[in-house]
Amino acid sequence: MKARFQAMVPTNLDVSELLARRADGAEGHWGRALRKASRAALYWEEEATALVAEDRPLTELYRIGPKIERLMLEWFEAEPEIPEPDATRQGFMTNAHARAVVAAHPDWRRDINGDLQMHSVYSDGELTVEELSTACIERGYAYMAITDHSQGLRIAGGIDEDELARQADEIVRLNADLSLREVEFEVLHAMEMNLAPDGSGDMDPEALADLDLVLGSFHSQLRKKDDQTARYIAAVRNPDIQVLGHPRGRQYNFRLGLTADWPKVFTEAARLGRALEIDCHPNRQDLNVELATLAYEAGCVFSIGTDSHYAHELDFISIGLATAIEAGIPQERIINFAPADAVRDWAASVREMRRPA
Ligand SMILES: [Zn+2]
Numbered sequence: 273m274k275a276r277f278q279a280m281v282p283t284n285l286d287v288s289e290l291l292a293r294r295a296d297g298a299e300g301h302w303g304r305a306l307r308k309a310s311r312a313a314l315y316w317e318e319e320a321t322a323l324v325a326e327d328r329p330l331t332e333l334y335r336i337g338p339k340i341e342r343l344m345l346e347w348f349e350a351e352p353e354i355p356e357p358d359a360t361r362q363g364f365m366t367n368a369h370a371r372a373v374v375a376a377h378p379d380w381r382r383d384i385n386g387d388l389q390m391h392s393v394y395s396d397g398e399l400t401v402e403e404l405s406t407a408c409i410e411r412g413y414a415y416m417a418i419t420d421h422s423q424g425l426r427i428a429g430g431i432d433e434d435e436l437a438r439q440a441d442e443i444v445r446l447n448a449d450l451s452l453r454e455v456e457f458e459v460l461h462a463m464e465m466n467l468a469p470d471g472s473g474d475m476d477p478e479a480l481a482d483l484d485l486v487l488g489s490f491h492s493q494l495r496k497k498d499d500q501t502a503r504y505i506a507a508v509r510n511p512d513i514q515v516l517g518h519p520r521g522r523q524y525n526f527r528l529g530l531t532a533d534w535p536k537v538f539t540e541a542a543r544l545g546r547a548l549e550i551d552c553h554p555n556r557q558d559l560n561v562e563l564a565t566l567a568y569e570a571g572c573v574f575s576i577g578t579d580s581h582y583a584h585e586l587d588f589i590s591i592g593l594a595t596a597i598e599a600g601i602p603q604e605r606i607i608n609f610a611p612a613d614a615v616r617d618w619a620a621s622v623r624e625m626r627r628p629a
Pocket of ligand 1: 464489491517518
């Protein structure tokens with residue numbers, strides 16, 4: 273392992289792993305600070321070693337105080353071995369890496385039309401629909417999809433059919449206002465419906481039929497260790513969803529996520545036209561490069577969503593783009609690269625396949 277460092281400088285991913293290892297042996301406040309810093313290393317936009325090279329303090333980085341800065345500088349000096357990551361930390365990419373990949377493929381950031389997963393104040397997001405639209409317009413998008421949680425997910429302030437209808441009215445008014453002001457941007461009304469482990473949803477299908485797009489995601493029983501293929505097959509067969517959201521339910525250094533016979537699940541999703549979400553959140557990355565490659569080979573289409581709950585999280589789109597680029601997925605397979613009307617048409621065509629044989 274030592275040889276590795278003679279050839280390369282430690283990346284933020286290496287730093288994250290070292291911080292996580294150090295946290296395992298630490299207690300109390302110090303342990304928590306190390307664990308948070310380990311996770312934050314995935315968020316940083318620049319490589320920590322690049323800051324050192326420019327004589328900038330590491331305390332510029334999110335969650336890094338003077339004590340952890342000293343530790344990191346010691347590591348950069350001593351070139352410690354980087355152990356094989358724990359299973360809950362395998363197969364992630366950092367934001368700094370993703371940004372470098374996207375910078376080398378500028379057409380991807382230019383041509384993506386919108387972000388297809390975010391949460392507003394209707395459920396557990398920080399911003400109103402209008403504030404999110406402003407943030408997305410600033411980022412050069414042509415559209416965004418509002419995907420608040422559904423009623424079954426009470427912990428995240430999930431909304432019922434009445435609130436969904438109220439939100440629909442607000443989005444109609446906002447879109448009319450944008451069009452009046454000749455802003456070329458529209459809000460797609462969507463939802464992240466909570467799926468029970470049997471693949472069923474928690475909303476009246478009629479309420480969902482009026483939406484531009486419906487994601488379906490699991491948020492419970494995510495620590496099951498046995499094979500969950502049946503659960504996923506049921507999810508992609510759910511007639512009311514078009515996108516399977518954050519498919520694994522994993523979280524960096526916290527939860528391994530579910531396992532399934534992925535080629536089998538992806539083949540069924542492709543057969544039924546359901547898209548798989550590339551969730552851009554650094555902590556999630558359910559479809560990492562490895563799984564995204566398998567899904568692409570199975571013939572799936574993809575939806576890229578940041579799963580943002582705060583404005584700054586919208587910039588994690590780089591992770592989704594870099595995942596698609598590294599998995600060799602062409603833009604034609606990703607619905608975010610289509611215009612808004614084509615996204616609606618696509619969702620309508622998937623709905624027509626609603627009763628699988
Ligand atoms: Zn979710």
